Amino acid sequence: MTDERLRGGRRSLAVSFFVQGVTFALLVTRIPAIQDQYGISDGLLPVFLAAVPILAGVASVVTEKVVARSGPAALLRWAQPVVLLALVGVGAGSQLWHAAVALGLFGLAVGALDASMNMLGVSLQRAYGRSIMLGFHASYSLGGIAGASLAWVGAHWHLSLFASYLPVVALLLPVAFVGSRWYVNGEPAPQGTGDSQVRGGVAFKLLMPLCLVMTFAYIGDSTVSNWSAKYLQDVLHSSEEMATVPYNAYMVTTLLGRSVGDFGVRRFGAAAVVRAGAVLAAVGFAVVAVAQGAWVGMAGFTVLGLGLSVVVPQTFAAAGRLFPEHSDAAVARLNVFNYVGFLIGSPLVGALGDAWSYRGAMLVPMVLVLVTVVYATSFGARPARYGGGHEQPRTVDVG
Numbered sequence: 001m002t003d004e005r006l007r008g009g010r011r012s013l014a015v016s017f018f019v020q021g022v023t024f025a026l027l028v029t030r031i032p033a034i035q036d037q038y039g040i041s042d043g044l045l046p047v048f049l050a051a052v053p054i055l056a057g058v059a060s061v062v063t064e065k066v067v068a069r070s071g072p073a074a075l076l077r078w079a080q081p082v083v084l085l086a087l088v089g090v091g092a093g094s095q096l097w098h099a100a101v102a103l104g105l106f107g108l109a110v111g112a113l114d115a116s117m118n119m120l121g122v123s124l125q126r127a128y129g130r131s132i133m134l135g136f137h138a139s140y141s142l143g144g145i146a147g148a149s150l151a152w153v154g155a156h157w158h159l160s161l162f163a164s165y166l167p168v169v170a171l172l173l174p175v176a177f178v179g180s181r182w183y184v185n186g187e188p189a190p191q192g193t194g195d196s197q198v199r200g201g202v203a204f205k206l207l208m209p210l211c212l213v214m215t216f217a218y219i220g221d222s223t224v225s226n227w228s229a230k231y232l233q234d235v236l237h238s239s240e241e242m243a244t245v246p247y248n249a250y251m252v253t254t255l256l257g258r259s260v261g262d263f264g265v266r267r268f269g270a271a272a273v274v275r276a277g278a279v280l281a282a283v284g285f286a287v288v289a290v291a292q293g294a295w296v297g298m299a300g301f302t303v304l305g306l307g308l309s310v311v312v313p314q315t316f317a318a319a320g321r322l323f324p325e326h327s328d329a330a331v332a333r334l335n336v337f338n339y340v341g342f343l344i345g346s347p348l349v350g351a352l353g354d355a356w357s358y359r360g361a362m363l364v365p366m367v368l369v370l371v372t373v374v375y376a377t378s379f380g381a382r383p384a385r386y387g388g389g390h391e392q393p394r395t396v397d398v399g
Contacts, residue, residue: 006127009184013120014139016080016179019172020113021143021251022150023087026165027106028225029151029247032233032240033161034090038099042354048099049226049346052107053339059111060339064332072116072123072328073183079116080176082109084169091161115335119328121313122320123185126327131265137313138258141305144251152244202323202330209378210315210322211337213274216368217311218341219348220281220304223365224250226346227358228301231288235358238294246298250305257309270314270379278372281307285366289359311372312338318379 027034035045066075086109089102121136147168154164228246232238257277264273284304291297319330345365352361 005182005184006124008182009120010124010128010132012179012182013117013124014136015175016076016117016183017136017139018143018146019080019176019179020083020110020117021140021145022147022168022172023083023143024110024225025144025147025247025251026151026168027087027090029148029229029244030154030161030164031226032229032243033155034099037161038093038096040096040099042350046347046350048103049350050343051100052103052110053222053342053346055104055107056111056114057336057339057343059108060115060332060335063112063115063335064329066112067116067119067328067332071185072119073180073185075112076116076120076183077180079109079113080180081173083113084173084176088162088165088169091163091165111335111339114338115332118316118335119331120183120185122316122327122331125317126320126324131262131270131317133313133317134258134261134265134310137309138255138261141251141255141258141309145248145255148244148248148251152241152248155241155244202326202333204333206322207319207330207333209375210319210334211340213311213372213375213378214315214334214337215341215344216365216372217308217315218338219345220285220308220341220365220369221312222342222345223285223349223362224301224304226342227349227353231358231362232294232297236291236294236297242294246301249298249302253302253305254309257306258313261310261313264310265314270318271376273310274314274379275373275376277307277310278369278376279307281311281369282366283307285362285369289362289366308369311369314379 031045031049034040040048063072063075083106086102086106089105090099093099093102117136121133125132150164150168153159154161225247228250229243232243232246233240261273281304284300284302284307287300287303288297289300291300316331316334319334320327323330348364349358349361352358352364
């Protein structure tokens, strides 16, 4: 295949990340509205929030087996439309079991989607021979900004969830189908390459530091996505309309951080970039915890986005470098800890908020993201070389 086909695959995957950013933002920024539509109590809400990452984690484990036979491109081609249709289902229901079914389907599909997207991203980065992973996640952030903005419009005009979701899905569904025609898998790593080779597959002991980093990062991310709206409304006494803004601001700064992050990784190395991001994220949580007004709280969530923006993409990239011959398996297993972080983070913050205070609850993810500094050596001490350091795209196979 030509270099142009590889670049086309990179663009189409960026579109897929963008679509998922829109979809996820439309779901999480309207959690108070979902709670009201279905009459979900504050006590029951954490159960619903926990069910989605549990099912997504199950799907991510299954994904490792599926892609071994069909490849990540084929799985992504079908997972993304299912996620979009599940979002419409969340907006269309009226009874509690409707919400359970729609959110369950969303969780299963999003697990397969997240794993397959990042598998493709890691393989394309290897084919390019330089850091491009943050660019894909920047597209996700851009989609999150668009989705959060659309959620603000829905809240401002008091639109039903179905009226908010249906036009967006009707637009994005054909975009996802058409874009999937150009998905490609980067070429497999040569035998014996990489930072660490383990005969027969992925050694969990070597992957564990990255799993912990992924967990801590998503505890922080889930705190923003699942609780920022309620935090502004219930703790900082903002309007429902303003409560949709923190996630948008968070996504703006993740976009900024990811847009320049690949350059930072090439210049300073992944470990230095991850350390700086972890410290900055901790500062953001501290600001949120002590904020006395909505605008200061939003400033804290904004700083948070800049700090956390680099951690997750570089964790996936590090897993690909560690096990280049088994990168799909490594990414699938690592992706499970994405949902472990969500599973722990959402109920933990909710339980601490109810038993103690939501301000105090913000200190827990602050401490955890700081622990990431200890594990930053797992990302490499110097600017990383991908696929032997080649700077030009190499030949690929269509996925």
